[in-house]
Amino acid sequence: MDWNRTKTIFIITFLLLNAFLLYQLLEKKSASEIDVRAQATVRERLADMNIHITEELPEERSEINHIVGQPIQMEEEAINKVGEDNINVLNDRFVEVTLEDPYEVTSDVEESISDFLDQYVWNADEYRYERWNSDDRQMYFNQTYEDKTVVTYEEDQLVLFFNEDNEIESYVQSYLNFDEEGKEKDMLDPYKAIEVLLNDGIVSFNDQVNEVELGYHSLFSPEGEVQVFTPMYQIEINEDKNYLVHAIDGSIQELAGDSDNNRQNDENETDSGESKED
Numbered sequence: 001m002d003w004n005r006t007k008t009i010f011i012i013t014f015l016l017l018n019a020f021l022l023y024q025l026l027e028k029k030s031a032s033e034i035d036v037r038a039q040a041t042v043r044e045r046l047a048d049m050n051i052h053i054t055e056e057l058p059e060e061r062s063e064i065n066h067i068v069g070q071p072i073q074m075e076e077e078a079i080n081k082v083g084e085d086n087i088n089v090l091n092d093r094f095v096e097v098t099l100e101d102p103y104e105v106t107s108d109v110e111e112s113i114s115d116f117l118d119q120y121v122w123n124a125d126e127y128r129y130e131r132w133n134s135d136d137r138q139m140y141f142n143q144t145y146e147d148k149t150v151v152t153y154e155e156d157q158l159v160l161f162f163n164e165d166n167e168i169e170s171y172v173q174s175y176l177n178f179d180e181e182g183k184e185k186d187m188l189d190p191y192k193a194i195e196v197l198l199n200d201g202i203v204s205f206n207d208q209v210n211e212v213e214l215g216y217h218s219l220f221s222p223e224g225e226v227q228v229f230t231p232m233y234q235i236e237i238n239e240d241k242n243y244l245v246h247a248i249d250g251s252i253q254e255l256a257g258d259s260d261n262n263r264q265n266d267e268n269e270t271d272s273g274e275s276k277e278d
Helices: 003-048 075-082 109-120 190-199 258-277
Strands: 063-071 087-090 094-104 127-133 138-145 148-151 158-162 167-173 176-186 208-217 227-237 241-246 252-255
Touching: 003 190, 075 087, 075 094, 094 109, 176 227, 190 208, 190 227, 190 241
Parallel strands: 148 208
Antiparallel strands: 063 176, 063 227, 087 094, 094 167, 127 138, 138 148, 138 158, 158 167, 208 227, 227 241, 241 252
């Protein structure tokens, strides 16, 4: 065997590998510098147009997955929480819990609701408040995945039902197990998501960006029991309009009327608590 030739091949291979790794490092550094310059450009455009971001933006991530959710039967878990006599199973995936004695909600609504969830709802810490409907006297919650809100296509994951005395008398709950699907994909940073709305003329001079929240949304009717959830930025403009910006491809969807309804319903909820205290 020609050892000198073999050694030369090893040296050349090693040098080529080092060159390739150096090229990748420079590419990554260049991409990072481009991102920084792009963010600076967006900030400059926002400043020039007197557009203010009033809330802290979500933490940046370079890649993200879609997730899939599959319902589980949770009758046993609910029984362990509230007792067998109070439970009715709906469609093998929802449990309906009727309280023997309605639960009084005090003037400190937020703390009172939190105490109720901890006491009566299984895995309560995985649900996040969504809205209050004063007409039907119902309070809605979404499940979360890695502390990000997950919005299902049609049904609500947790609904509390109130009587006329501002007491909780029952609730309906379902629960999804989540798994990440497919390869991670490049993700828009929060400023790029705002820029999408800027380029589309949705955000304009003197506007306010009140909220930018990264979550997961099911945009299509589920196939069977499995639902696919897409990573989306929900962006609120001028405390009035809400838009979803796809966190991967940048497509836009408007959530018409949600912000007004939620704000009015929250006011009604507060008024209800104050009236009870009086």
